[in-house]
Amino acid sequence: MPKRRILSLWFPRLGADRLMRAARGTWDAPLAVVEDRGNMQVVSSVNAAASAAGIRRGQPVRDAHAMCGTLLTRSRNAPAEAAFLAALRRWAGKFSPWVAEEAPDGLVIDLSGCAHLFGGEEALMSVVEADCAEMGLSVRLGLADTLGAAWALARYAGAAPAAVRSGDAIEQEARATRSRAARRRHWTKGGAAPQAAVAGSAAGRIAPPGQTHGALSLLPVAALRLDEATTAQLGRLGLRRIGELLGQPRAGLARRFGTGLVLRLDQAMGSAPEPVSPAAPPHHYAVRMTFPDPIGLTDDMLAAVDRMLPRLARALEDRGRGLRRLRLEAHRTDQAAEVVEIGLARPSRDPHRIRPLVEMKLDQIDAGFGIDMLRLEAVETEPLHDRDKVGHLKAGQAVRDRLADNTALDDLIARLGARVGLEAITRLHPVSSHIPEKTAQVMAAAWSDPAPAWPTPGAARPLTLFRPEPVTAPDAPDVPARFRWRGRDWALASATGPERIAPEWWLDDPDWRSGVRDYWTVTTGAGDRLWLYYAHGATMSAGWFCHGAYA
Template sequence: MPNRRILSIWFPRLGAERLIRRQPVLADQPVAVVEDQQNMQVITALSGVAQANGLQVGQPVRDAHAMCPGLLTFTRSAPQEQRFLEALQRWAGKFSPWVAPEDGDALVVDLTGCGHLFGGERALMQVVQDDCTDLGLSVLMGLADTRGAAWALARYAGRAAGSDRSGDSIDQEARATRSRAGKRRHWTKGGAAPAITTQAPDIKRIAPPGQTYGALSPLPIAALRLDADMTAQLGRLGLRRVGDLLGQPRAGLARRFGRGLVLRLDQAMGSAPEPVSPAKPPDHFAVRMTLPDPIGLVEDVMAAIDRTLPRLCKILKDKGKGARRVMLQAFRSDRAVEMVEIGLARATHDPHRIRPLLEMKIEGIDAGFGIDMIRLEAVQVEPVHDEVTVGHREAGAAVQARLNNANAMDDLIGLLGARVGLDAIRRFEPADSHIPEKSHKIMSAAWSKPHKGPWPKPTNPRPFLLWRPEPVHAPVTPKMPETFRWRGMTLTRLNAIGPERIAPEWWLDDPNWRSGTRDYWVTDTTDGQRLWLFYAHGGAMSPGWFCHGSFA
């Protein structure tokens, strides 16, 4: 069996270049992607223009603006970056079926047995480079026998190991110390230390089969995927290259630095397995039917749907899913495609609940010179759990009746939604607020469940009709007036119940409640009306009387 060959594809400017792809006008401007870390905004990605100005990833935004006044910053969207990386993962499937994401900004590809299909490994990496250039992405790659070595070459190939402290370079140590260090490597390996030859930059990122040791030895310690604290601790001891660690006894390293360091060494050298596990592709629910002759009648289209829809519902049921949105595609003989889409109030895999909605939309399809193929796809799916009724016969019948009624309501919402749209059908839900206008909330009937239990009742009665407060002409005093004028009518008070004092929410600045605290009165008039009046004591506005509703 040939040696494993692993390719690491790193996109160092993924976050910034994703934004530039969507807004090409940003290509010539310094762009930075930032996020909040420990109460401070930190740069997570930079464009090429921003890096040319000396900015670095991990730098505070305030320092970056001081160095580059024209810097444009955008808040990081981790979900969108993940979806973009998933799209790149599908693109990388052209090189090998074994592709997995890595570190949120890289891909790892198992190229074992695939390099010859592209004319060799160097030709394959050139194809990757050309594709990324066409996509507007910066890319760095590393190819080796192990996943750890490929990761190291992609990020640290060609970089010399340095010191983080002045006067602590290995070249400034005593000759005797350097001499003993060389002999120590000679005794450990049983021969002379391997000679490091200078190679072209593109070859440095490819470790030939079986030469992982020579490719990793000159790289910095950080190439072993160690954290910053351990890297700094090893550097203070003079261990700055991977080759310095490879010549040390494993037992001593594990005892002093933990098993994590030894594990990273073994993974890089191939002693510890580190497989590439590709992500499972998302489930796709679609069926199609190719017709021997073109059709154009509604009856023929429905007959084709009757054959394909049960197959789609069976696939959904086997996966424990239910369709929430279903799209019908009719492929015509002139290569045009007619599409209609329906939405359901509740996810289902029952064909008898989906078919009537499709039948209502068939009239919107223009058959043209005939339809050659029918395709049904569940565009949006949700998990569906089977419901089993248990208990006595009467109890089971009652539960089943409730379920049937719920399904009937969902079917009604679906039928109405096919006509006027699901977003136009709404229901009221109670809300926990003492403010009259906020005692309920409006929810979409198709995307919410009915309220269970009785509707919560306030201590004092509320009007059947509620509108925006309308001004009432009456003396500006908290005392309930005997007569007042409202909507052009002069009304006389028969009796009044109140007051009920309601104060605004102090933690919110509601424009409708800038009139301050209100005293509500249930007022009966001599002409038979029962109104809900209140006196606003005045906050940021003038005080006065208003009418808020009517007890019909």
């Protein structure tokens, strides 16, 4: 079995490179991508021009503008950067099937047994650099036996340890002490000073197999993926390189810095396992059919759909899924494509329920000079659970459950949605509120279930509710014998009430600032039934209003 080899890719300017690719042009001006951290904005990514001007990651934006007056700033789009890194992961799949993301700006590739396909490790790294240069990306590479070592080489190869201002720094000691410290700087149990076994170009570093110790000895301790507090504490103690940590007793390091430091050391050296876990590819549910001769008749397309739907249903059944949105693509001989989509009110994989919806959409497809291929894809899917079969003892209950779970309404919603759109079909659901206009909320019928029961109000409610409209009548709580509304004079025939409704005192509703209301069901001389109320007045003047009309 080949020895394990890990390649780490670091994109130090991922955010800026993504924006420059989207602009499809060259950025001569300095560019910085900024993000909010706490109560200030900091730089998260810079391009080459900004880096040359001294702008660095993590720097406050105000300091960056003070250093470079021509600096251009753009807000960071973290989801877009994550999607861009996922696209790079798919690109890196051509080098090895084992590719994992290292958020927010890195990739890890397990090259075990794959490097010889590209002419060796150095040739493979050259291909990676060439591809990244063609895509306009800045990249640094590291190749080693372990993931931790490859990560360290990609980010810290050739970097000097951070400066430490403490009283125990060697350059602050006496001359005699400094001379002895210089002689024992690379001392390792009486042996010779280790040499850094690093090869490759400036953008990439390769640690030969079995040479992880020597490749990491001269790197700063921050290359072990430690937090800033631990790195600073190690620096104050004079431990600034990984080689200086390797000779220390593990028990003492664990007592002082915790087991996290020891674990990172073991992972980098290969003593502790750290596998590369690639992301599982998303499941695609799609089928297609190509034709020896172009077709254009609706019957021919429907016959092809009848053959494709069972295959798609079997693929969904294997994963326990049901489709909610289906896309039909008709690829024509002139390289154009006609696309139609259908939606279902409930997830399903039954071809008999899906076929009528597809048939309704076929007349929207322009076949042109002929169709070479048809493709069906389940764009949105949801889990779908099968029901258990029962014997004759539970057959009656099974029939009742089947009748209670009738799909006729769902099929009707799907058919109507194929014509006017599923979003246009709504239903009302009850809401826990005594305010008349708040007793129901509008919900999409395709993504909601019917309400099991509606609460019964104390009095009948009108079929039509509208915003309260003023009524010209005497300012008294008694029902007026005559009143004027909507430019007409109305005469009272009968009245039922009153029903007192108080406002929600914990909410400030402008329509209910008039205070407590007394509602009356009024029948006029013309036979119209109106819902009037008298507002007793709180922060607004009192008076009569019309709130609805009965059928």
